[in-house]
Amino acid sequence: MNNEALIAKLKAIVAPYIQDEEAFKNLSEDTDFVKDLKINSANLVDIILDIEDEFDIRLENEDMEQMLDVKSAMNIVTSKLNN
């Protein structure tokens, strides 16, 4: 999957949970889930669970801790898919 396709999938997953519409419109690899999109900690868990379902992967606590922005989410998903 190329980066654009991956970002598009992640964007659809985070859409129900975002608070900042403007930051969501301009979503890029550098977008931070908490600082930019103003997602709360419980919804961050929902996003993790939705990512697991979408990509059929299993994420662990250390993945969750690293998953702070779009770029780190892309890296984690890509590395899990390649395993």
Added chain:
Amino acid sequence: MKKEEIINLLPYQNPFLFVDEIESISENGVIGRYTFKEDETFYKGHFKSNPITPGVILTECMAQIGLVCLGIYLLSNELNENVNPQIALTSHQMDFYLPVLPKERVTVISEKEMFRFNKLKCKVKMLNEEQELVARGVISGMLKV
């Protein structure tokens, strides 16, 4: 962990503790009870000369039994007198069916839907003494040591 120990670890006290007893508790869920006292503070204002338990208080009771007691049980290996859980209600969806009046005893039945990455989500219902459905819904919170 014993049922009394769980109640002692709850971070609430009068007038905002809404758990009297835990009937049963396991990895998968909890059943507990609370009797609303005649002199609960909110009856003075809800409603004027017509005391009825507010829905937010029913939700709180369901969260204290269904989510917090269960969460303490699930985290019991990591907790002791000096280590308390950090808790936060993060969302709830609730439907109400019957009013609860002063001196009524309610039973809360909670089933764990998931507990991952510190988020506990439960399907919770409340019954009155006639075993009629008072309220039901889904409550989620974050719990960590």
